[in-house]
Amino acid sequence: MCAAPGGKTTAIAILMKDEGEIIATDRSHNKVLDIQKLAAEMGLSCIKTFKLDALKSVCRRDDIDTLTDPCCNNAKNDVTNQVFDSPNLEVEIVSPIVTEGLNSQTLEDNRDEKTNGRVYVSKADARKNMRRARNGPGRNQSVGGRVERSKGFSPDSFDRVLLDAPCSALGLRPRLFAGEETIESLRNHAKYQRRMFDQAVQLVRPGGVIVYSTEKGYYWVSVNRVKLLWGLVRKGGDNVRGLSFSKINYLVWSLSLEDTLMSYSYLLFDLIQQPRIGGPGLVGSCEFPDGYVEEWLRPGEEELVQRFDPSSPLDTIGFFIAKYMTAIHEMLEWIYVYFIIANEGSRQIFYDWPLTTANFVSASEVLDLLVHDCDLATFTRNVV
Numbered sequence: 001m002c003a004a005p006g007g008k009t010t011a012i013a014i015l016m017k018d019e020g021e022i023i024a025t026d027r028s029h030n031k032v033l034d035i036q037k038l039a040a041e042m043g044l045s046c047i048k049t050f051k052l053d054a055l056k057s058v059c060r061r062d063d064i065d066t067l068t069d070p071c072c073n074n075a076k077n078d079v080t081n082q083v084f085d086s087p088n089l090e091v092e093i094v095s096p097i098v099t100e101g102l103n104s105q106t107l108e109d110n111r112d113e114k115t116n117g118r119v120y121v122s123k124a125d126a127r128k129n130m131r132r133a134r135n136g137p138g139r140n141q142s143v144g145g146r147v148e149r150s151k152g153f154s155p156d157s158f159d160r161v162l163l164d165a166p167c168s169a170l171g172l173r174p175r176l177f178a179g180e181e182t183i184e185s186l187r188n189h190a191k192y193q194r195r196m197f198d199q200a201v202q203l204v205r206p207g208g209v210i211v212y213s214t215e216k217g218y219y220w221v222s223v224n225r226v227k228l229l230w231g232l233v234r235k236g237g238d239n240v241r242g243l244s245f246s247k248i249n250y251l252v253w254s255l256s257l258e259d260t261l262m263s264y265s266y267l268l269f270d271l272i273q274q275p276r277i278g279g280p281g282l283v284g285s286c287e288f289p290d291g292y293v294e295e296w297l298r299p300g301e302e303e304l305v306q307r308f309d310p311s312s313p314l315d316t317i318g319f320f321i322a323k324y325m326t327a328i329h330e331m332l333e334w335i336y337v338y339f340i341i342a343n344e345g346s347r348q349i350f351y352d353w354p355l356t357t358a359n360f361v362s363a364s365e366v367l368d369l370l371v372h373d374c375d376l377a378t379f380t381r382n383v384v
């Protein structure tokens, strides 16, 4: 997910010796072309690319039920069948677009001379221009190409998911400190990334693996420094210099099952050890000026993630990686069960089940129930 321009995708394909199957998706049409181009340059053929908004990576249940969605017409088939046997995939042809130099000035440049220099741009065009400015034309700006647009994939249909979430670009060279973000924008960014993660959770099969990576400045900012920066924020307004509030620590926090969980899917995942090349994550919490407290990692969790700190002796950009494996992993015999209340179809209310030995049940029993949408009655009958 969020695969363009394809650096990690092609690296994975090489590790797989160009065997098996990799689905690489990105929401930007031109960037999907970049993945194709890179894969072709490297002579890799196991990569299939799609234009797909990561927030809509999972096809809707009614699409599965009504068999109308070409990508989801056979929920139990593997990815290959869902996607490539489908005759109805939409194919977009990109015509060459000239977007060189497109920036915030673009709207200004859209002046209609007949209106004496007054700017008239329809809202739709303005949005389109903004999108192009944000996504960029990609390296293939003068070359048209075919991009298949996916309508999403069935739940549980991937062995592994790499979500390389878009970042706020803080902590990236050359502009480590851009100072353009506001508290609100950073929080929204975190929510956006969390929604993507939620999709990844649904896509991966039980027992599968998710790797979440993002280029962030946040993780290399020490707790004290955050507090210091917040001091500056209070003084200087809403502009957070060089500081990006991020989501993965929050996710990890959720995954520690101490928070109200957004989705029961999180119950199924656990951080796992990984080859260590970066430093530990941040432990503690951060209080925002409005009183909101963001919890970071709990003691013991910091070694399960990797944080790359540009201010350390490592020659690195700010970066963060966490790897999750579903709790069905054989090493995990038990999981802590939360009550899931099927609140008229929505499973958003969670009640903590007191932590006693009696309340531990076999992971496979619970997972069987949780993975398949069960209602409270079934859950109670079978587990409680």
Ligand SMILES: C[S@@+](CC[C@H](N)C(=O)[O-])C[C@H]1O[C@@H](n2cnc3c(N)ncnc32)[C@H](O)[C@@H]1O
Binding pocket: 001, 002, 003, 004, 005, 006, 007, 008, 009, 025, 026, 027, 028, 031, 052, 053, 054, 055, 135, 164, 165, 166, 167, 215
């Ligand atoms: C950090 S870059 C990915 C880098 C890539 N994984 C690599 O290693 O070459 C983030 C990507 O996320 C894409 N992106 C941003 N929002 C998206 C969304 N909602 N759905 C899909 N892709 C998105 C951007 O177009 C961008 O290509």
